[in-house]
Amino acid sequence: MLIVHHLGVSQSDKVVWLCEELGLDYELKFYARDSVTRLAPAEYKALHPAGTAPTIQDGDVTLAESAAVFEYILGKYGAGRLTVAPDAPNYADYLYWFHYAAGTVQPAMLVEIIIAMLGVDRAQVAALTARGDTAWASLEERLGKVPYLAGEQFTAADMMNFFTLTTGRLFVPKDLSSFPNIRAYIQRVLDTTKARAALSKADPGLEIPFA
Amino acid sequence: MLIVHHLGVSQSDKVVWLCEELGLDYELKFYARDSVTRLAPAEYKALHPAGTAPTIQDGDVTLAESAAVFEYILGKYGAGRLTVAPDAPNYADYLYWFHYAAGTVQPAMLVEIIIAMLGVDRAQVAALTARGDTAWASLEERLGKVPYLAGEQFTAADMMNFFTLTTGRLFVPKDLSSFPNIRAYIQRVLDTTKARAALSKADPGLEIPFA
Numbered sequence: 552m553l554i555v556h557h558l559g560v561s562q563s564d565k566v567v568w569l570c571e572e573l574g575l576d577y578e579l580k581f582y583a584r585d586s587v588t589r590l591a592p593a594e595y596k597a598l599h600p601a602g603t604a605p606t607i608q609d610g611d612v613t614l615a616e617s618a619a620v621f622e623y624i625l626g627k628y629g630a631g632r633l634t635v636a637p638d639a640p641n642y643a644d645y646l647y648w649f650h651y652a653a654g655t656v657q658p659a660m661l662v663e664i665i666i667a668m669l670g671v672d673r674a675q676v677a678a679l680t681a682r683g684d685t686a687w688a689s690l691e692e693r694l695g696k697v698p699y700l701a702g703e704q705f706t707a708a709d710m711m712n713f714f715t716l717t718t719g720r721l722f723v724p725k726d727l728s729s730f731p732n733i734r735a736y737i738q739r740v741l742d743t744t745k746a747r748a749a750l751s752k753a754d755p756g757l758e759i760p761f762a
Numbered sequence: 763m764l765i766v767h768h769l770g771v772s773q774s775d776k777v778v779w780l781c782e783e784l785g786l787d788y789e790l791k792f793y794a795r796d797s798v799t800r801l802a803p804a805e806y807k808a809l810h811p812a813g814t815a816p817t818i819q820d821g822d823v824t825l826a827e828s829a830a831v832f833e834y835i836l837g838k839y840g841a842g843r844l845t846v847a848p849d850a851p852n853y854a855d856y857l858y859w860f861h862y863a864a865g866t867v868q869p870a871m872l873v874e875i876i877i878a879m880l881g882v883d884r885a886q887v888a889a890l891t892a893r894g895d896t897a898w899a900s901l902e903e904r905l906g907k908v909p910y911l912a913g914e915q916f917t918a919a920d921m922m923n924f925f926t927l928t929t930g931r932l933f934v935p936k937d938l939s940s941f942p943n944i945r946a947y948i949q950r951v952l953d954t955t956k957a958r959a960a961l962s963k964a965d966p967g968l969e970i971p972f973a
Contacts, residue, residue, distance in 0.1 A: 637837040
């Protein structure tokens with residue numbers, strides 16, 4: 552059976568959600584972060600050389616990297632659901648927004664985390680943060696035109712980015728007051744998918760910042 | 763016809779290589795970086811809201827994000843070449859290493875760039891750089907076991923990572939003397955693929971650091 556090794560408040564939140572959304576029969580193994588360091592426990596790091604969440608097991612396969620885990624589960628068990636096929640008109644939109652999380656938004660969040668950790672004056676490093684500002688503006692603009700990132704339908708492209716909009720803000724506070732489209736989108740996803748149910752399994756009791 | 767808007771010495775190097783490797787009929791439109799700022803010219807940034815390289819055009823479609831561009835070209839024009847199918851035993855290996863570039867190595871390089879830009883003492887921020895050190899060690903270990911990242915065959919997973927090993931080192935110097943497997947791998951890829959021919963089209967005259 553597919554085993555999701557889930558580290559609380561981490562990118563493996565997405566994978567729990569994917570399994571719920573696809574209605575898969577899977578085993579959820581929960582690992583808590585160290586209460587002082589907030590790091591993953593040693594037994595989690597030992598699962599895969601990457602030592603990062605998510606990590607899944609499927610028979611002999613142990614796999615990390617959230618985009619790889621998504622493509623693996625969708626390719627093996629998705630039967631085309633939550634994806635867009637190469638011959639569809641919005642194939643490129645789907646791919647762009649699927650990869651937007653790891654390619655654009657998460658590096659921008661990493662920059663913000665480092666700047667905060669090092670106590671650097673944000674105004675002095677405006678060039679470093681400019682790409683992140685563009686990234687949020689692009690999301691806001693896109694969500695003013697379409698209900699979901701790939702177009703009319705909810706897809707895995709939404710699931711890849713939702714983490715950065717919700718749980719991700721526990722790591723890097725982000726004020727969404729000037730992003731009405733993003734706020735409405737978060738509510739739309741919560742209303743139309745298993746996001747809330749999955750988060751209550753993945754991070755029970757935790758207050759996730761929503762819109 | 764497929765148009766590759768190629769910014770010199772950028773991630774669009776990979777896309778030129780992909781088109782060469784697949785033998786596609788494509789148009790290469792070359793854009794030079796500003797000779798002082800090293801940034802992309804305004805006409806490049808205007809191609810797509812992301813303003814980043816690579817950007818491709820295919821009929822009505824304009825697409826950015828290198829992983830999205832790869833999946834688009836492979837999905838539309840690859841006919842299964844350079845990829846691994848879900849029913850193959852090394853499907854997970856392929857996905858893991860395909861996504862390793864954007865998910866692990868490039869964020870680690872970004873951390874190094876920021877540390878260098880801000881003049882931070884690297885020893886004082888060892889926790890920030892530890893994940894990057896693990897990433898290079900994992901590549902070295904993997905390439906001691908298999909000739910190409912997904913296993914016996916050269917795939918798009920190699921193409922996603924080759925940039926970080928070669929052109930990427932123009933942005934963040936990285937001494938490969940303690941990574942004999944990575945050095946041998948770079949030579950193997952240069953010997954067995956169109957990498958060198960593609961780089962000579964993408965960055966004519968430029969001295970790329972190889973092994």
